Amino acid sequence: MSIVRIQSSPYTVSQHRLSNGLRLVHVETTLQRASCVVLARVGSRDEGRGEHGLVHLLEHMLFKGTKRRRAYHVSTRLESVGGDLNASTSKEELMLQATVLPRDLARSTELVSDIVQNASFPTHELEREREVVLEEIASYRDSVVETLFDEGEELVYGDSALGHPILGTRASVRGFTREDLLAFKSRYFVASNMAVCTSGPFSAHDVFAQAERHFIGIPRGEELPPRALASYAPPQCRWRTKRTAQTHCLLLGKAIPDGDPDLDKLFLLMNIVAGDAANSRLNLLLREKHGLVYTLESDIVPLSDTGFYSIYFGTDKAHVVKALAMVTQELRAMTEVPLSRTKLQSAKRQYLGQLALSRVTAEALSVDNGRRALRNQPPITQEQLFSAVETITADDLQRMAARVFDENRYYTLLYR
Known part of the structure; x- marks a missing residue:
């Protein structure tokens, strides 16, 4: 064998x-x-x-x-x-x-x-x-939130x-x-x-x-033809009247595909900007400093030839314009000002800890390598995943931010 x-x-x-x-x-x-x-x-x-x-x-x-x-x-x-x-x-x-x-x-x-x-x-x-x-x-x-995300896609x-x-x-x-x-x-x-x-x-x-x-009894079957390349609608802002207590805001942008060698940089970047932890930059700004939101979360969905990211929050309708402006301003800042060495090391330490404790389990590593096998890529270990994060620089993150945070290419969906 x-x-x-x-x-x-x-x-x-x-x-x-x-x-x-x-x-x-x-x-x-x-x-x-x-x-x-x-x-x-x-x-x-x-x-x-x-x-x-x-x-x-x-x-x-x-x-x-x-x-x-x-x-x-x-x-x-x-x-x-x-x-x-x-x-x-x-x-x-x-x-x-x-x-x-x-x-x-x-x-x-x-x-x-x-x-x-x-x-x-x-x-x-x-x-x-x-x-x-x-x-x-x-x-x-x-x-409301499930409908929001479906419509966002x-x-x-x-x-x-x-x-x-x-x-x-x-x-x-x-x-x-x-x-x-x-x-x-x-x-x-x-x-x-x-x-x-x-x-x-x-x-x-x-x-x-x-x-x-x-x-072994599963038939080999024919190799399936490549999927048609993803197509996009033009960037736009859409409002819906839903008569909800909050205005629910979803900002989306084009990301990078699964298998892209820079994907770990995007995940680290989004963890810094809008990760689950209370010390992510947007949580500190919108919730801790200004008290504008209760929930703020982000997601990255890499696909075979494309991908998108999303940032979601809910706020009072009187605050939505202010909150959305703060989000886009923070994203712009990531393209303009590199992280200091101390902040970068702190961000990597936090992200690696999160990976080790909850995300890089044996099951998850097995499934990730299964996806790699379907792309005809060699297997990857936990140590290799962690090593890739360790080598990320402030310039890498700034370049990634410039690549995905473009105010002229955002999709914004609001339910109010």
Whole structure:
């Protein structure tokens, strides 16, 4: 068995490819926790005009039975031993994730492989789950912030494939059939378009041998053609009347794609400007100094050929112009004035601590390397991730700020 292995403390990352083209990634750790994740390179971006919401519905239906198991037996197979089985859909990816104690990794691997290969989409389950998804859509409509973010993505990407909501519409969800699900699954659930990512206190050789037994039956499939390049709507400011107690403001901008060598610089920059910590620059300015907001948060969404970032806050309608001006002024300052050596070191120390404590877990490192494998990139270790952050300079951050913080290219959406 040919295995590419990179060893570092506390994790060892290994990568292998089965004869059917399926990519395998394993992160060996001493922690008493294990995971098995399947990544399928398909998301809402890959849906055609009449398919909006199809991937998300397929994600729901994966749990509703296989050729060997009824829905109840799928849902209880891991829960009965204290494990967890979940799934998610994004713009470019469907992820099926099982988390268990190490003793149950074989159980989770067998279950996940059965779901991926043998999901049967029973008609009676489809009719029931369709109603569940319709309720999910209704719950999003009731959430001002969820609606704001969905519309924000549409503001950036317009009527392109990236601009429509992952959940689809009530009309589209009502129209899907079992045959639609089966056809879509057979198109994208092929070995050349998937990766299996595991973590736990086991050797890569043993885990890969186990994965081969369960996943070798997945057909190779044809290499899917490249996605159409992202298209953008023109930058704009949009107001909506929602009769909310606060004015909810979302500022968005174009970012950089996943796999860009400078992505770590963007994440550090956004952590300094609008990260979760109370000492981020915008939190200090808007909340601590001026008392204009209760919640301020940011996000970065890197995609295969594009990306965007967002900064969200809610404030009294009398303060929104002032607060928004403060945000854009702070972003401009990051392009004009480099961080001092002391502030840069402090920012890097904070960000590395956050990564170590909550973001670079064995599961997360495994999934990140699975995505890298799907891009045909070599594996990366925790130490390499941290080392890349350590080498970032104040000039790097200033250049990145100039690259993404352009007042003439902002998209602004306000609900009041």
